[in-house]
Amino acid sequence: MKKQKVFDGVLVRQFQSGNKNALATLVKRWHKTFCEKAYWIVKDADVAKDIAQDSWSIIINKINHLKTPESFGIWALRIVYTKSLDWVKANKKLQNIIVENQRNQDAFHVEKDNNEPLKVALLKTIKMLPDNQQIVIRLFYLQEYSLKEISSILQISEGTVKSRLFHAREKLKQNLKT
Structure with a gap:
């Protein structure tokens, strides 16, 4: 030693x-x-x-x-x-965000149009992502927060936000191709 x-x-x-x-x-x-x-x-x-x-x-x-x-x-x-x-302390805040996002998702209705199957598949695929990636995707795309704002909300570095967003996008692409 x-x-x-x-x-x-x-x-x-x-x-x-x-x-x-x-x-x-x-x-x-x-x-x-x-x-x-x-x-x-x-x-x-x-x-x-x-x-x-x-x-x-x-x-x-x-x-x-x-x-x-x-x-x-x-x-x-x-x-x-x-x-x-x-x-761990920030995760309590994150859990509250997850609950709020789930409520928002339940209230989120996709309008019927030609892209209906794609939108349904996308939402289903988002639900399959790990929680930390779902949160970043939802905060970035649905709630339109910037990377810096997401970093502040989740108390993680901007680099971590970018990484999670990248990996989430890659999983979404992969799952939607099948």
């Missing part, structure tokens, strides 16, 4: 000195652990990956201020835990 801390300290110092390869090594050593620790709290693999990614952004921005590089692991895990707990 002590050797790992020393090695992490060397990598942190190298990165602080401008060696970008040191960061790649830190990511290889820690990313899986970050995902596992986040999953332990949030119980959702996709969310855990998002949290790990967001945590790396914070780590990269603040690593130059780390005074004891050997404490990298504890310091970084604290960031992951904090982001995970923040997500």
Whole structure:
């Protein structure tokens, strides 16, 4: 364990000195652990990956201020835990949005026209998406929020919003082609 801390300290110092390869090594050593620790709290693999990614952004921005590089692991895990707990708190807000969107969807009636089968298929396919992707799709397309506004509402990065929107669109395309 002590050797790992020393090695992490060397990598942190190298990165602080401008060696970008040191960061790649830190990511290889820690990313899986970050995902596992986040999953332990949030119980959702996709969310855990998002949290790990967001945590790396914070780590990269603040690593130059780390005074004891050997404490990298504890310091970084604290960031992951904090982001995970923040997500759990925000998830309560998200659950309220899900309930509201389901009510709105029940009230949403598609007008009959030549595209009726496509619209019905699209709504059915949206319902099959994971909740986090459904929310982003609905907020973006039905409620016409911007990426920045969705980021604020869901308390996730704009990059995560873009990623969820992209993956949701890809699943929709794939499911609608069949």
